[in-house]
Amino acid sequence: xxxxxxxxxxxxxxxxxxxxxxxxxxxxxxxxxxxxxxxxxxxxxxxxxxxxxxxxxxxxxxxxxxxxxxxxxxxxxxxxxxxxxxxxxxxxxxxxxxxxxxxxxxxxxxxxxxxxxxxxxxxxxxxxxxxxxxxxxxxxxxxxxxxxxxxxxxxxxxxxxxxxxxxxxxxxxxxxxxxxxxxxxxxxxxxxxxxxxxxxxxxxxxxxxxxxxxxxxxxxxxxxxxxxxxxxxxxxxxxxxxxxxxxxxxxxxxxxxxxxxxxxxxxxxxxxxxxxxxxxxxxxxxxxxxxxxxxxxxxxxxxxxxxxxxxxxxxxxxxxxxxxxxxxxxxxxxxxxxxxxxxxxxxxxxxxxxxxxxxxxxxxxxxxxxxxxxxxxxxxxxxxxxxxxxxxxxxxxxxxxxxxxxxxxxxxxxxxxxxxxxxxxxxxxxxxxxxxxxxxxxx
Amino acid sequence: xxxxxxxxxxxxxxxxxxxxxxxxxxxxxxxxxxxxxxxxxxxxxxxxxxxxxxxxxxxxxxxxxxxxxxxxxxxxxxxxxxxxxxxxxxxxxxxxxxxxxxxxxxxxxxxxxxxxxxxxxxxxxxxxxxxxxxxxxxxxxxxxxxxxxxxxxxxxxxxxxxxxxxxxxxxxxxxxxxxxxxxxxxxxxxxxxxxxxxxxxxxxxxxxx
Numbered sequence: 001x002x003x004x005x006x007x008x009x010x011x012x013x014x015x016x017x018x019x020x021x022x023x024x025x026x027x028x029x030x031x032x033x034x035x036x037x038x039x040x041x042x043x044x045x046x047x048x049x050x051x052x053x054x055x056x057x058x059x060x061x062x063x064x065x066x067x068x069x070x071x072x073x074x075x076x077x078x079x080x081x082x083x084x085x086x087x088x089x090x091x092x093x094x095x096x097x098x099x100x101x102x103x104x105x106x107x108x109x110x111x112x113x114x115x116x117x118x119x120x121x122x123x124x125x126x127x128x129x130x131x132x133x134x135x136x137x138x139x140x141x142x143x144x145x146x147x148x149x150x151x152x153x154x155x156x157x158x159x160x161x162x163x164x165x166x167x168x169x170x171x172x173x174x175x176x177x178x179x180x181x182x183x184x185x186x187x188x189x190x191x192x193x194x195x196x197x198x199x200x201x202x203x204x205x206x207x208x209x210x211x212x213x214x215x216x217x218x219x220x221x222x223x224x225x226x227x228x229x230x231x232x233x234x235x236x237x238x239x240x241x242x243x244x245x246x247x248x249x250x251x252x253x254x255x256x257x258x259x260x261x262x263x264x265x266x267x268x269x270x271x272x273x274x275x276x277x278x279x280x281x282x283x284x285x286x287x288x289x290x291x292x293x294x295x296x297x298x299x300x301x302x303x304x305x306x307x308x309x310x311x312x313x314x315x316x317x318x319x320x321x322x323x324x325x326x327x328x329x330x331x332x333x334x335x336x337x338x339x340x341x342x343x344x345x346x347x348x349x350x351x352x353x354x355x356x357x358x359x360x361x362x363x364x365x366x367x368x369x370x371x372x373x374x375x376x377x378x379x380x381x382x383x384x385x386x387x388x389x390x391x392x393x394x395x396x397x398x399x400x401x402x403x404x405x406x407x408x409x410x411x412x413x414x415x416x417x418x419x420x421x422x423x424x425x426x427x428x429x430x431x432x433x434x435x436x437x438x439x440x441x442x443x
Numbered sequence: 444x445x446x447x448x449x450x451x452x453x454x455x456x457x458x459x460x461x462x463x464x465x466x467x468x469x470x471x472x473x474x475x476x477x478x479x480x481x482x483x484x485x486x487x488x489x490x491x492x493x494x495x496x497x498x499x500x501x502x503x504x505x506x507x508x509x510x511x512x513x514x515x516x517x518x519x520x521x522x523x524x525x526x527x528x529x530x531x532x533x534x535x536x537x538x539x540x541x542x543x544x545x546x547x548x549x550x551x552x553x554x555x556x557x558x559x560x561x562x563x564x565x566x567x568x569x570x571x572x573x574x575x576x577x578x579x580x581x582x583x584x585x586x587x588x589x590x591x592x593x594x595x596x597x598x599x600x601x602x603x604x605x606x607x608x609x610x611x612x613x614x615x616x617x618x619x620x621x622x623x624x625x626x627x628x629x630x631x632x633x634x635x636x637x638x639x640x641x642x643x644x645x646x647x648x649x650x651x652x
Contacts, residue, residue: 033633035469040626043573046504046511060572069573082618090619091575120504122512123627124492124634286641289478296480340482340642364643365503 007380010142011101018141019095023078025140029133030075037125038075041068047127050120052367052391053110053384064117067106068127071134074099104143107131109381112388113246114333114368128338135248144247148377151243155256159236161243162206170234172209176217180224183217189224191216194267195231201269202230202303203240203260203284205277205409212409218436219275222307225439226315230273237263240274242283244291245334246374253283254291260284264298271299273306276430278332278372278408281339302335304407307435308344311351318438323353325427327434328401330359330392330415331366332408345407345431352431352438353403359395367391369406371414386421389414393422403427405434444599447606448533454613461617462625469629481640488639489632496635496644511563514556521553522585525592529609532595532602543596550593557586577619584612585621 030038047064048054054062061067069091076083076092083092093099113128121127138144155161160169170193177191192198202223208216223230232238236259244253264272274281285300310316329349335341342363349356359366370389375381392415396404404426406412415428499505505512524546531538538546561582564570588608595605616622638644 030472031475032470032472032629033475033637035472036626036629036633039465039469040623040630042620042623043570043575043578044511044515045567045570045573046508048504048569049507050504058569060569063569063573065573086618088576089580090577118634119496119638120502121634122502122505122515123623124496124631126634126637286479289480290475293478295478300480337643338641340638342643342646361503364638364646 006146007104007143011097011104014097014100014141019100022100022137022141023074023095026074026133026137027079029136033126034129034133037127037130038072040123040125041065041072042123043069044122047117047121050117052112052114052116052370053388056387056390057384061106062110064111064121064127067111068125068130070099070102070106071130100138100141100143103134103138104145107134107138108145108148108374108378109384112333112368112370112373112375114372115337116333116365116368119337119364132248135246136250139247139249144249145378145380147379148243148247148374151374151377152247152249152252152256155239155241155243155259156252159259160206160239161241162210164206164210166234169209169238172213173216173232173234176209176213176220179213180217180220184221184224186224189220191220192231193234195229197268198229198231199269200228200230200271200273200306201237201260201264201267202232202273202275203238203280204232204275205241205280206239207409207413208275212412215276215409215430215433218430218432219303221436221439222303222310222316222432226310231267231269233263233267235263235266237266240277240280240284242280242288243374243377245279245283245287246377250291253287257284257288257291260288261292261296264296269298271301272296274300274302276303276407276409276432278334278336278339279410281341282334285339302339302341302344302407304335304341304344304348304431307348307431311348316435317440318351318435319440320352320354320438322438323403323434324355325353325403326355326357326401327353327403327405328357328359328396328399329362330369330396330404330406330408330411331362332406332411333366333368333372335407336366337364345405348431348435349405352434355401357399357401359399367395369411369414369418371410376410376413385414386417389418390422393418393424396424396426397422401426403429403434405429405431407431444603444606447603447610450610451529451533451606451613454610458613458616462622465617465622466625466629469626477640482642483639483644485636485639488637488644489635491639491645492631492635497631511560514559517549517552517556518560518586518589519553521550521556521589521592524549524553525589528592528596529605532606547593547596550589550596554586554588554590554593557582557589561586580615581619581621584608584615588612 073093074095118126154163180189242256369392375385591605594601
């Protein structure tokens, strides 16, 4: 409730200068593609059923075209001739307090930026690109939900989004290393920190050292089995998350990305490997160079691609009979639809488990779990997040699987909540956990 | 009739000029310079977006709303047929009778399909909620044009009304959402190029990681 009041108070105190700044930032995010998108919607409404929010709550406000129109109406009013001459005819509206409130509710509260509406739009409008421009504008007006912004601020201040101290991080890594040595029986098994000149710099979601150490241990076990030359950073540059992709502040997002670039330079690594995280992969692989306005002098890979290579090249050997429980796979939107990593995880899982069943639909047509777009960091929309996750819960239930593999820690958090809420009675694991379990010893 | 023909030509010139201006205005926003290393081919993605990606079975939204989608396709076919018939009328040419019959059927079906979609927009509260006056005007003008193309193809009596309607439609086209006749192509290209560059389109393609 305090968050609700705080945001409302900020809305009430908006000045003409705030609106002007919002419009300027909005305009600065538009390029030729976005200008086309904003001129294209015919309001056919067929996109409605593509949205998990609409599927679980069929109100007008959840129709992607309606969310788009809120923004397009402001675009028309401020940047088109017809919007100025005949606003009533073309639905052009000013950016005022009511509209700003509607934007916040829509682009933060009713959209996980999953992009499923894009692939289902009969015209082909990439709606999240417009929603991102609107989020950036709201940010310039001081209207980012404070808990989402706090996650970004943590990363900027502490070098990781959970404000872990260096000591906590290093000690956790050392403890996991001991666990790995016990598990493998190899006293030389390592979780190397700051290994100068290592081939790979591996990055993780801070939720792993904080809440899911077994997940990090599993990745380390795979590297150990593959005899990989890898390291992690003890200073900033170990956290792969970047919530700047959700508050859409390119400057802040770029500063967080710079931690990774600096760590790569500091340690002299060749390949930046992103652990299992959808938005982290999207931020580092696709958006980072755009935020920094320069290409990387190194390669970026998902650990999924790396594990796929290990299996293909025979660097690790897997025994699927070690994973006999039926498995299904969740496709994180930022990794699959927006990231292009569709098959690597499937190839790996088919080698690592006995029974693999696809969810329907899957790959670029997957449903968002409901936790994307920064939803997990915005407490005020928790009810909608859990409700909209109902589509994913139904997919899981229909698959008949008892283990859901999700190569994304944000998705895992959401799936764990869905597991309780919808009584799915499933286990939720990462791909690396399945692979680590299936490893044939001394591979 | 001559005056009407001239009116249609002038309206057509206005439409072409205005739509070209709108297209150039959108292009003037500039291209985004991209720095990330591509995983796939934007051109292949765009090709997919305009081909297999437009197939009804490639979109769940279409499969779940087949009657509306079919009505939309017939509506568009009817309007384009209407423009074909209009061009022939302006040039004083006539189609062979079998082809003319097919064109009339398409225009008639398109008109009815368009009006069925207009009716749906009026009756469905959510579609009404999505709509602004332009949605109704655009649909009305286009549907009437297709229907009048059917009637006008029979002779001079209805042809006058058809030509007048054509002028109205052509003058209005760049002002409202009918401008999507241009922006559809650039939008679809940008969507395809985006997903193509990231290796998502074409699904199962060589760049699929």
